[in-house]
Amino acid sequence: MKNFTVTIKDVASLANVSTATVSLALSGDPRVNVKTKKLVEEAALKLNYIPNEIGRSLRAKKTETISFIIPNTSHHVFTHPYFAQLLEGINEVLDNHNYNLMLSTSPSEKDESAAYNKILKNRRTDGIILSSASIHDRNILRMVESGFPVVYLGKWHHDNVLTVERDDIGGAYTATEHLIRIGRRRIVHITGPLDHQEGIDRLEGYKKALLDNKIHYDEALIIEKDFSRESGYEAAAELMRKQIDYDAVFAGNDLMAIGALKFYKENKISVPGDVSVVGFDDIEMATVVSPMLTTIHQPMREIGYKAAEKLIAFLNNQEVKEKRTIMSTHLIIRESCGADMP
Amino acid sequence: MKNFTVTIKDVASLANVSTATVSLALSGDPRVNVKTKKLVEEAALKLNYIPNEIGRSLRAKKTETISFIIPNTSHHVFTHPYFAQLLEGINEVLDNHNYNLMLSTSPSEKDESAAYNKILKNRRTDGIILSSASIHDRNILRMVESGFPVVYLGKWHHDNVLTVERDDIGGAYTATEHLIRIGRRRIVHITGPLDHQEGIDRLEGYKKALLDNKIHYDEALIIEKDFSRESGYEAAAELMRKQIDYDAVFAGNDLMAIGALKFYKENKISVPGDVSVVGFDDIEMATVVSPMLTTIHQPMREIGYKAAEKLIAFLNNQEVKEKRTIMSTHLIIRESCGADMP
DNA sequence: TTGAAAGCGCTAACAC
DNA sequence: GTGTTAGCGCTTTCAA
Numbered sequence: 001m002k003n004f005t006v007t008i009k010d011v012a013s014l015a016n017v018s019t020a021t022v023s024l025a026l027s028g029d030p031r032v033n034v035k036t037k038k039l040v041e042e043a044a045l046k047l048n049y050i051p052n053e054i055g056r057s058l059r060a061k062k063t064e065t066i067s068f069i070i071p072n073t074s075h076h077v078f079t080h081p082y083f084a085q086l087l088e089g090i091n092e093v094l095d096n097h098n099y100n101l102m103l104s105t106s107p108s109e110k111d112e113s114a115a116y117n118k119i120l121k122n123r124r125t126d127g128i129i130l131s132s133a134s135i136h137d138r139n140i141l142r143m144v145e146s147g148f149p150v151v152y153l154g155k156w157h158h159d160n161v162l163t164v165e166r167d168d169i170g171g172a173y174t175a176t177e178h179l180i181r182i183g184r185r186r187i188v189h190i191t192g193p194l195d196h197q198e199g200i201d202r203l204e205g206y207k208k209a210l211l212d213n214k215i216h217y218d219e220a221l222i223i224e225k226d227f228s229r230e231s232g233y234e235a236a237a238e239l240m241r242k243q244i245d246y247d248a249v250f251a252g253n254d255l256m257a258i259g260a261l262k263f264y265k266e267n268k269i270s271v272p273g274d275v276s277v278v279g280f281d282d283i284e285m286a287t288v289v290s291p292m293l294t295t296i297h298q299p300m301r302e303i304g305y306k307a308a309e310k311l312i313a314f315l316n317n318q319e320v321k322e323k324r325t326i327m328s329t330h331l332i333i334r335e336s337c338g339a340d341m342p
Numbered sequence: 343m344k345n346f347t348v349t350i351k352d353v354a355s356l357a358n359v360s361t362a363t364v365s366l367a368l369s370g371d372p373r374v375n376v377k378t379k380k381l382v383e384e385a386a387l388k389l390n391y392i393p394n395e396i397g398r399s400l401r402a403k404k405t406e407t408i409s410f411i412i413p414n415t416s417h418h419v420f421t422h423p424y425f426a427q428l429l430e431g432i433n434e435v436l437d438n439h440n441y442n443l444m445l446s447t448s449p450s451e452k453d454e455s456a457a458y459n460k461i462l463k464n465r466r467t468d469g470i471i472l473s474s475a476s477i478h479d480r481n482i483l484r485m486v487e488s489g490f491p492v493v494y495l496g497k498w499h500h501d502n503v504l505t506v507e508r509d510d511i512g513g514a515y516t517a518t519e520h521l522i523r524i525g526r527r528r529i530v531h532i533t534g535p536l537d538h539q540e541g542i543d544r545l546e547g548y549k550k551a552l553l554d555n556k557i558h559y560d561e562a563l564i565i566e567k568d569f570s571r572e573s574g575y576e577a578a579a580e581l582m583r584k585q586i587d588y589d590a591v592f593a594g595n596d597l598m599a600i601g602a603l604k605f606y607k608e609n610k611i612s613v614p615g616d617v618s619v620v621g622f623d624d625i626e627m628a629t630v631v632s633p634m635l636t637t638i639h640q641p642m643r644e645i646g647y648k649a650a651e652k653l654i655a656f657l658n659n660q661e662v663k664e665k666r667t668i669m670s671t672h673l674i675i676r677e678s679c680g681a682d683m684p
Numbered sequence: 685t686t687g688a689a690a691g692c693g694c695t696a697a698c699a700c
Numbered sequence: 701g702t703g704t705t706a707g708c709g710c711t712t713t714c715a716a
């Protein structure tokens with residue numbers, strides 16, 4: 001390291017003023033004389049002075065940093081296709097407000113006291129954006145209840161928690177309804193894990209659409225999987241093995257839909273000829289498979305953006321009008337259903 | 343916020359010892375009496391005391407945080423397919439060593455003095471992992487030259503910089519050679535931006551393979567694009583428009599290869615019948631397109647892992663034996679070339 | 685308009 | 701073994 005750290009003292013002595021004056025001058029306090037201010041600025045420039053944020057933080061009890069915490073339950077946390085978009089939205093807001101972004105995987109239940117506390121209380125961060133996970137994750141509950149400013153990405157019934165939610169029920173309803181509208185009746189639903197809110201809600205939307213259209217809900221058409229591509233493939237295989245009779249599948253996410261598509265291709269089952277399929281998420285991959293996947297679009301970038309905005313507003317004591325923000329989804333029709341029109 | 347911050351003082355007074363003793367006891371210093379230690383620990387537990395990292399950092403001049411900086415040149419920085427895997431590798435190491443991860447997009451050239459300095463010098467971070475970008479990016483140069491500990495992901499000819507590099511030249515060579523081996527002779531290369539090192543190196547590998555196999559290098563077969571899927575599609579369209587005669591394409595990355603594949607499908611050009619295509623990266627998407635893409639695998643997760651390990655070793659004054667680490671790539675044969683064997 | 689001084693929470697010399 | 705003290709770099713009363 002060739003350059004010594006230059007502190008506020010160095011600037012002060014070069015400018016022949018006190019450190020207090022330097023601090024004031026550099027923060028643009030109107031009280032300080034224009035001449036002095038110029039003097040200080042020149043000194044700072046000359047020394048290439050950059051205020052040490054650590055010192056500032058200690059004093060101000062603010063870090064200008066927020067943490068984005070994602071569950072570490074799955075092996076491929078970061079690889080989750082919408083993670084990147086979420087991050088993009090968050091990053092954009094933070095950049096605009098000169099906040100820093102810290103990224104953590106949430107601690108596993110095991111080492112709670114250590115890792116969990118570290119993230120939560122060490123005060124290197126002003127607030128948290130928490131992405132959703134299992135509804136049984138106790139750590140999340142505790143983070144939320146600690147009083148630490150939290151924006152939760154998903155449903156959370158708690159007074160002092162801000163949320164940004166997708167309309168999972170509505171999206172699933174739309175997806176299912178679309179299949180019904182194009183004439184499908186035996187609609188399989190490959191669900192995500194049913195201890196995840198998304199899994200639960202999408203199943204609910206599916207049921208609701210069936211009900212409203214007077215189609216019998218058949219347990220045999222429900223397969224619980226884990227949102228992975230492999231599990232989607234496996235689901236399709238299972239359906240064949242069990243000789244289930246069906247004409248459509250609504251997959252809980254695109255990855256599973258794409259997995260199923262692969263099985264169909266390998267087994268010469270025509271999509272959408274023999275079976276129509278709809279996914280959920282609208283990840284990029286959905287546009288490169290063939291047939292291209294009809295799916296429910298969810299605005300992940302906007303969700304990240306919104307979440308960051310709410311958190312920063314809250315941290316700056318601005319009134320956050322809507323505690324819950326619900327982002328709507330919409331149907332993207334491509335090729336996997338065999339209908340050209342909505 | 344319902345809980346007041348509990349500091350080392352609170353613990354000290356509850357345990358009836360000095361703050362120094364608390365500090366020592368909690369850090370497991372062998373000098374402190376076992377009894378006292380237990381006393382302190384109980385007090386800390388009772389008060390739910392978590393050391394404030396800011397105070398610690400200020401004193402120790404270490405933050406136990408490293409920054410991962412990615413270029414903001416492209417709109418979709420985070421969406422870059424291998425970004426997630428890189429992050430996964432980095433995160434794993436940091437978790438193991440109890441380091442925090444800060445994520446930044448590198449400042450654009452415009453606001454250098456502000457954003458750039460902030461990242462570089464505010465000392466909220468102990469070291470940096472810098473991902474590659476344009477070879478003309480001056481900010482990167484300055485970060486590297488500042489003396490700040492940096493691990494650069496890519497080639498960098500500089501004494502005090504650690505690097506983790508892909509073998510781009512070798513990978514491109516292998517890809518091209520594969521096409522030659524299966525009998526292709528008129529091989530198009532869709533390059534990435536030629537002011538990016540990857541773009542340059544992959545072109546070099548391509549040329550070298552041609553040379554070694556005594557195939558004439560034809561400028562007309564080189565198209566410079568920008569690594570995006572759209573640009574790959576555009577490249578294929580361009581080739582048709584210009585009525586270029588060719589029987590294979592080596593794309594500078596998978597995204598462009600997949601874009602080209604799309605064009606071929608739309609225009610009923612058979613792959614691999616009419617043209618063989620090879621990509622580079624081995625992103626997940628390469629396995630869901632049809633035909634599945636033959637490509638060069640690069641171990642992004644391992645690169646991230648290695649980079650983080652090197653940085654942490656360096657920060658802890660361990661000797662880093664290899665300044666340059668070169669990660670090798672290998673060919674993954676799938677369906678887009680029409681050869682079943684390597 | 686500027687400076688002196690206190691103190692944010694912590695650790696590390698040094699004393700005892 | 702444990703306590704006293706100083707000080708990391710900064711901001712912010714309070715006085716001058």
